[in-house]
Amino acid sequence: MVVELTLACTEYDWTRPLWDGTVEPEGIDLHVVDYHNPERFARMIEYGAFDVCEMSLGSYLAARATEAECPFTAIPVFPYRRFRHSFIYRRATDEFTLSELNDKTVGLIHWQTTTGIWQRGIAREHYGVDLETVTWHTTKSEGDVVSIEIPDRYDVVHDHRAGSTSELFASMLQRGEIDAAFSTAPLTPRVADGRHDDPGRLQEPNVDGVERIFEDAMQVEQEYYRETNIFPPMHTVVISDEVLDAYPWVANKLYDAFDRALQICMDRLTKPRWFPLAWANQHLEHQRDVLGENPWAYGLTDETRTALTTLQEYAANQGIIAEPDDIDDLFVDATLR
16 A cells, blocks of 8 residues: 655755655655645645644644644654754844843744743853843744743733845844844845845854844854753644544555654764765764764654753743643653654
């Protein structure tokens, strides 16, 4: 039996083998499509538009908290991870640190974004920020993905505006409308042809009057990892419960396919001739020194359990979920064995 399934997923280096057919899940004819965040998440949550979907962990937790909005279950695949200290910005004329964020005004895309959950949680736990003293400006509607009720103890101003969030944050900072921005992407300017730089790249901001709140953000992130053992997962992969009910075996077949695709990517890292980097070997050696052999590994490793436990604690504190679930309950049971 061959089952036809549609997967909505970004074409990362570590998922590209699923796009080009190098990896084919056993028994599955996989049709892969791409939609930008958060459109992909919203289509899956509101319409069940895909059989399999790369999903924001924050929105997945929020959807599970609203049972009617969660007709899907995750497998322990985490196709997107990112340290988030690098994406906190302030005006270049200001000199306050993250520890001095109390009573200031901060821009967010919306409350449930995984990036924001991590950034607020880290600010509170590691820098002593009282999140209830901050005025939070959200630029997009919560209802665009999962409708959630933000607790009244948080001062949230719904300042919804059209356009690129990174450009909005940059202009709001420049005009003094906000003191800081907890961004999901680098605050880079629009280029002549209207395109944007890759939001996944770690690069220096290139916006007049805007700078990272951490002067050496990469060093701060490495110290954070050494202290916590957390390389923050941003996304997971969910499968429609309809599909799981009809074909329960697809969960393991898809997990195996994602894992093989990741391994192909990791193997390529050992062949620096593929990369236009003068010091490719040194970059890889440095990553291994800091993060270990494969920090992108799927499955519920000890590190991933620590990260998911922390993320749920932050989400509960911020009112996105009532209380943390058992980690195993977040995923298709068969993929945990």
